[in-house]
Amino acid sequence: MNEQQIRQALRLYLVMGSPNCGGADPVRVLEAAIAGGITMFQFREKGAGALQGQARLALGARLRRLCAQHGIPFIVDDDERLALELAADGIHIGQEDAPAAAVRERLPQMIVGVSAHDPAEASAAMAAGADYLGVGPQYATRTKLDAREVRGPAMIARMREAGIRLPLVGIGGIDAGNCGAVIRAGADGVAVVSAITEARSPQEAAARLLGACL
Ligand SMILES: Cc1ncc(COP(=O)(O)OP(=O)(O)O)c(N)n1
């Protein structure tokens, strides 16, 4: 994918694994979210009760197939080996994961997303060859227990003012009521977990988000 295609795909980015689905089948949740209009998906099988080993691989393969059927880019959180096993379109890594430059070198064919919390980390990620940035937490989140302090959309504006031109998505506590502020600050899109996975109707929640952050 070229830079413009990545920018478009970031518009409404669902990040999720089975622990986020409250007992519902993650495949059904993803199906509904796709019907509602999500534009990118990240398999993040993390937290209490997360699947391991073969079960994780099997779920990832079902989600991967669904994304392929609908032309939705499929990204894997953290795990290079899993990303390769699932023939993912990309990988997302954080500041505590493998160095971005090494991942870029090992996975030249993949989209590489990197978490950045300030302009210095954003510049370093850009120099390392990142394809997009994830900037959070925008707002308070209950989903990631080890999230950093809330940065707010102002951090995105600071990155843009500092000359960071990479495709960029905000993440953390984002819903239909606050996503507009994230886009107005300079993000190409929003990444969400609970606003879709915990909604009574993930399809309607995705559609509402898409409408609100256009
Ligand atoms: C799109 C996006 N942005 C940020 C993150 C967070 O990544 P990281 O800091 O590595 O934390 P974990 O998700 O691995 O707990 C993300 N996953 N996706």
Ligand SMILES: Cc1nc(C(=O)O)sc1CCOP(=O)(O)O
């Ligand atoms: C996966 C993740 N990364 C974050 C960061 O700040 O980098 S916040 C987060 C969880 C986002 O979940 P929700 O949309 O339910 O708040």
Ligand SMILES: [Mg+2]
């Ligand atoms: Mg990580």
